[in-house]
Amino acid sequence: MIEQLQNAVAEAETRLTAVTDLDQLKALDSEFLGKKSLVSSLKKQLGGLDPEERKVAGRAINDSRRRIEEAVAEARSRLDAEALAKRYEAERLDLTEQLHRIERGHYHLVTQARDRLEDVFVGMGFHIAEGPEVESAWYNFEALNIPEWHPARGSFDTIFVDLGEPEEVMLRSHTSPVQIRTMENQEPPIYIVAPGRTFRTDTADATHLPAFNQIEGLVIDRGITMGDLAGTIDSFVHAFFGGDVKSRLRPSYFPFTEPSAEFDISRPDGSWLELGGCGMVHPNVLRNCGIDPDEWQGFAFGFGIDRLAVMRYQLDDIRELVNNDVRFLRQF
């Protein structure tokens, strides 16, 4: 019997090593371990043996069954591995054979610059204010301390609109009207920036557009000083351009601020780049908005947004910003 079992195990092991599919494996499993298998039939005969023989035989039978089971498991795992390998081979992909690109869209460069500016100013405690692009002479000029005869009016190169009296309605020549609208509608303290499109009668060329974007800042609070203006501009310059970029103020003139200044930022070569204008809000402007200049003081500043985009990517023609050529839009 022992020999019989040994032969059966050897045969099972040999034949299982050779199985090539699950059906064969199932057949062998049944042949060597099923009800009619040698191990099963010998087990049934154990009852007829004396206890000592039964013990030896039983151990031999169990031992053989376990070895066959192991061989089956081994064959099964071999077949599984083979099947998986086969599948892997069948599913081989050339990952560089790419037909379906996921096309993302693109934010306009001006939006990118504007959003970043907004985020920096929100971080500095400002709210974002907006206003109309078509304005009246009151908001664009008069409330800003630029009376009708003032030479500065001419320097704005205003585009007028065929509404109202002649030169009463215009495309705003700066974002400063938003200052007035904000002060009319909101009690101080006021901390806002106002980004938006502005207009001048500039013929479009590589460095000019008749419609372009500016951002304007306004702070009205008690005890605001020109030192606060210089410090706020400095903080902004650090946050937006980087910690090693310096800023400076130079005297200038705007009818709606006094003292007025231009502000420059430092370039890596040590020279200065003029970025925008700023100053302490003129008492007449505060009065025009019903704010007492002896109680409240403030500052305003403004600069171009498009230029930041042009500088950042060293565009050689600002008209790209309005051409809407996808070959341009998709670069950023």
Added chain:
Amino acid sequence: MKVLLSWLREFAPDIDGDPVDIGETLSALGLAVEEMTITGGGLDGIVLARVLDLSPHPDADKIQVVQVDAGDGEATQVCCGAFNMSVGDLIPFATIGTVMPNGMEIGQRKMRGVMSNGMCCAASEIGLGSDSDGIMILNGRASADQLGAPITEALGIESDVLWDLEVNANRPDAMSVAGVARDLAAGLGVPFAFPEFSVPESDTSRSVHDLTRIEILDPVLCGRFVGRVLEGINIGSSPAWMANRLTALGMRPINSVVDISNYVMLELGQPNHTYDLGKVPDGHLRIRRAHEGEKIVTLDEVERSLIASDGVIANGNDIAIGIAGVMGGASTEISDSTTDVLLEMAWWDPPSISRTVKRLNLPSEASGRFRRGADWGENIDRACDRFVQLAVANGVISAEGVVSGQLDIAGELPDRTPVRVRTRKVNGLLGTDLTASEMADHLTSIGFGAEMVDTDLDVTIPTWRWDTTTETDVAEEVARMHGYARIERTVPRGVQTGSLTGYQLDRRLVRETLVGAGCDETQPMPFLAPGDLSRAGLPEDGVTLTNPLVADESVLRTSLLPGQLKAIAYNESHRNPDVRFFEIDHVFLTPADGQLLPDEREHLAVALAGSDATAAVAVLELLSEVLALPNLQLRSATPPGLHPTRSAEVVVAGRVRGVVGEVAPDVAEAFGVSSRVGWIELDLGALLEGPHGNRKYRPVSKYPSSDVDLAFEVPETVPAAKVEGSIRRGGGKLLVDVRLFDVYRGEGMPDGVRSLTFRLRFQATDHTLTDAEVASARQACIDMVAKQQGVSLRA
């Protein structure tokens, strides 16, 4: 305003230092340097030489061989392409190693086999004139005993620095060399003074008062009129030094009289005018406002029509002979036959001059100074003296030609009562801690008067600062002289927390969504050409511009459609047909009743070139999901410009917020777009003012769901959305999801009918649905569709 260092030094001799540093000081004073040029410099190595011999080049016709003595007594051989020299001529000669002003370095070289050891120079090559035709011949201008001397020394040319300064509207004083010198001297801490301009004593038997009579009829217009009479004038040309300075400052030398007029204006900032006294009957001038419609022929021979706000100088017959402060009249212009001249030095009211200049579009150097506000103080007398002094010096008149006496008629001048300046207020504005005395020092350095009154100041503002009138104006001067750079930088103490508004956040969300959906953001110009709106099928009711740059940009858009179609056409013509664009920007509708300004709104447009209306609806539904728009409906409509059978109005919570669909093919074609264009245009402002963004938590059911497919035979006239709506109503609470997943037309379906298959998912939150419950809910859906839409399941 341009200034020369040498000219500035006539008022402040101690101005000195690196021109770049001086430029920085000017900028820090608010006189930004736009350009700086070193003149008469860069001539090192160029010496005076004499021509010793001229001989033909053996192998070249266009150059000759020249021997020169460059100061060492020896002959130096050079080849030269000019033939205007003679033996013995004095010329400028560039020695070996000289770097020419244009950057070229002079080296020893062979020209067609003949060695050349330097270069003979033309005037234009060394910046000493514009002549480039031949070598500069200096016989008579330089002396032969200076051979070998640097050319600047031999010719007495001083190196000079020219700064082009940006002068702001509030700085009338800086529109003159003297004014810039005053500011710069204060900035550098060096003395400033006007030289004495001496006028010859003249025969006192005849006085200017005998020869002229001036009446100021409008004292607001003319604050002061100062005049002199010069007899026996002789018009010639100006000396080179004066012509050179005028040229350097950007004015063209014309003749000795005009040049002095301009020189005095540039130097002292006082514009002035000369009348041919012989053409002014009795020397009588009347200064008044123009009569409405009054005519005058100005110096430029143009007849101009005046209005009542213009100022004129009229003669004794009340005929206008000049537009005050703007332009003289042709009838009294100085000419070759002029013998006697009336010199006018006046102060005109800046707003009056501004209005006339603007209306007549006649800007000039003179009116630019009057508009800013010229100096009405003793500078007028000084300018008068300077004019006379130069006229005598330049031979325009003899000393005897200066008629004794000076006219000085007063109108109304600006008030110069001292302004009380509160030290605390100034420091509070600037963020400084200056004492009254420090402030006073800053102010007096530029000619302001400052008297201490307790801890404050009474400040007298000088007459050369018309625009400066208030305490804040004075504070600005204190800041300027103290130095903006010395103001300590702080940040506002009361600074609040910043944030975007809900609208601004939603707008960013819309952009994010569209960028994620593969759309590129565009920003076309907001201007349209006339006819663009009607080409786009829209009413031609855009607001128009009064002074557009070009006719193609003269209408403000009422819709984003034309701009987007232009952008698509542009890209299509550059072989990029299937663009997916979006834009968020303003449109301008005709003003509402009683409103001055247009009805300005912020729109959102999505343009999907090469896609049809369903693609646009898919994007709309995405936006609806992102913004949680309640009850989005597509209401059948034929919006202008859109495809009449492929478009709808977008209705949100019962309100029309825009349109969706496809651009009408004829409209697309009119803009040169050949593909279909899926289109969305929403009034984003109105949409986001309405209800949106409300999301409520729904617990996720722990129980299994049952899916059921229903295919209906639906006539083309019944929208899928209606069927879906009925399914939802029929399914009630148990129906947690419905979506259309198949559409079939064709074989087996009657004409005008398609099969729409919906997948329904039923689920309860508190138990597993029984088969009976699912069956009953399914039937309720079918019944509702049958009842509301008259549509039944596909057989």
